[in-house]
Amino acid sequence: MPTAPAATPIAHYENFPVASWLCPPHLRAPIAAIYHFARTADDIADEGDASPAQRLASLQAYRQALQQAAEGGTAFADWPQVFGPLQWAIQQYALPTQLLHDLLDAFVQDIEKTRDRTGYADDAELLDYCRRSANPVGRLLLHLYGVHDPEALAQSDAICTALQLINFWQDLSVDIPRGRYYLSDAARAQFGVPQADVLAQRQTESATKLIAASAQSARATMLRGAPLVHRLPGRAGWELRLVVQGGLRILDKIAALDHRTLNQRPVLRAWDFPLLLWRAWRMRA
Numbered sequence: 001m002p003t004a005p006a007a008t009p010i011a012h013y014e015n016f017p018v019a020s021w022l023c024p025p026h027l028r029a030p031i032a033a034i035y036h037f038a039r040t041a042d043d044i045a046d047e048g049d050a051s052p053a054q055r056l057a058s059l060q061a062y063r064q065a066l067q068q069a070a071e072g073g074t075a076f077a078d079w080p081q082v083f084g085p086l087q088w089a090i091q092q093y094a095l096p097t098q099l100l101h102d103l104l105d106a107f108v109q110d111i112e113k114t115r116d117r118t119g120y121a122d123d124a125e126l127l128d129y130c131r132r133s134a135n136p137v138g139r140l141l142l143h144l145y146g147v148h149d150p151e152a153l154a155q156s157d158a159i160c161t162a163l164q165l166i167n168f169w170q171d172l173s174v175d176i177p178r179g180r181y182y183l184s185d186a187a188r189a190q191f192g193v194p195q196a197d198v199l200a201q202r203q204t205e206s207a208t209k210l211i212a213a214s215a216q217s218a219r220a221t222m223l224r225g226a227p228l229v230h231r232l233p234g235r236a237g238w239e240l241r242l243v244v245q246g247g248l249r250i251l252d253k254i255a256a257l258d259h260r261t262l263n264q265r266p267v268l269r270a271w272d273f274p275l276l277l278w279r280a281w282r283m284r285a
Contacts, residue, residue, distance in 0.1 A: 024235050027144050030089035033082075034140050037066075038103055040082050045107040046178075052115035056108065063104050070097045093144055099136035106133035110180070119181030119195075126184050127161065134164035145236055158225030159244060165218040166247045169211055169254060172261045176201055183210060201262040212259040219251050229283055241280035249276060 023031060044050075044058045061078075068075045069087035076083040089095055106129060113119070120126040138156035142148065168175070168182040175182065176198065183198055191210040198207070222244060229240045246268060253266035 023239050027236075029085065030093055030095075030144055031141065033085035033089040034095075034100075034137065036082050037086050037100060038137065040079060041104055041107050045110050052111050055111045059104060059108055059111070063101065066097065066100055066104070095140060096143060099140050102132040102136045109133075113181075114179040117179055120184040122184050122186035126165075126182065130161040130164045131157070134160040145232055147231060152228055152231050155225040155228035155231075158221050159228060159240075159247075160225075162218050162222035162225065163243070163247050165214070165221065166250050169215050169218065169261060170250055170266060172211070173201065173263050173265050176262070183214070187214065198262075203260045203262045207262060208259050211254075211261060215251055215254050215259060219248065222247050222251075226283070238280065241283050242276055244283075245276045245279045248279075 041059065041062060044062060045055055050058070065076045065079055065083050066086075069083045070090055072087070072091075086100075090097060109129060109132075120129065135157045138160040139153060142152060142156050172183075181198065183193070185195075187210060188195065188198065191206050191213070193204070193206045193210050197204055226244050229237050229244060231237075232240055249268060249272055250266060253268075254261055257264050257266060
């Protein structure tokens with residue numbers, strides 16, 4: 001098999017392992033290529049001072065570069081370091097590129113909703129966003145591992161959706177000032193939390209109950225997908241165990257803050273890793 005082009009080193013903070021030493025060595029290059037594709041698109045959507053129109057135009061150019069990579073072309077515009085390795089991965093592993101387009105659809109939605117200062121009407125709309133923003137990554141990894149059955153795909157979707165939701169409830173204090181609203185209108189109405197309270201980051205008793213219920217739902221979703229760790233062999237299974245336990249540990253930290261994350265952001269620390277290893281080892285078939 002041809003050697004993969006070198007990928008840019010991973011420099012962003014991450015709660016969960018990405019192409020770590022536990023990942024099967026022969027899959028580190030395609031996994032890193034997928035990660036850098038998603039990370040760069042996320043930066044286009046989020047970072048810097050570009051206007052929404054400029055961000056959307058850049059993502060459109062990025063999508064065209066993806067299409068070029070999928071078709072064997074070389075017109076990668078400003079991102080050869082992303083699309084060189086990704087093109088190699090697409091060719092060598094027959095990656096389903098629609099999943100990559102789904103990720104871009106989610107980033108476009110982020111820009112448009114931030115521009116328009118709109119949130120999500122209900123859980124169904126929020127979960128549909130997760131279907132495009134998070135689930136494709138898990139499905140791409142399963143494709144690399146050669147796992148394609150419907151039960152495994154459903155479990156992967158549950159894990160990825162849970163991770164996305166956990167990030168939402170962890171990052172409320174960061175996202176809200178940036179115009180990102182993930183507490184849905186229906187959920188706020190259920191707990192009697194006015195939008196004004198969310199925008200002002202007022203940690204009322206009702207807001208705390210809403211965040212607690214959201215975190216509990218994310219935990220249930222993660223546990224629904226957790227049996228997938230036993231379907232992946234060797235290092236891949238251990239990698240996924242740590243991903244699952246990393247998400248659950250963040251939920252523990254949110255609970256330790258009494259779910260008051262409108263003004264606080266819990267993070268994993270170095271001393272959490274031994275606990276994650278212990279919990280990963282204890283996961284049973």
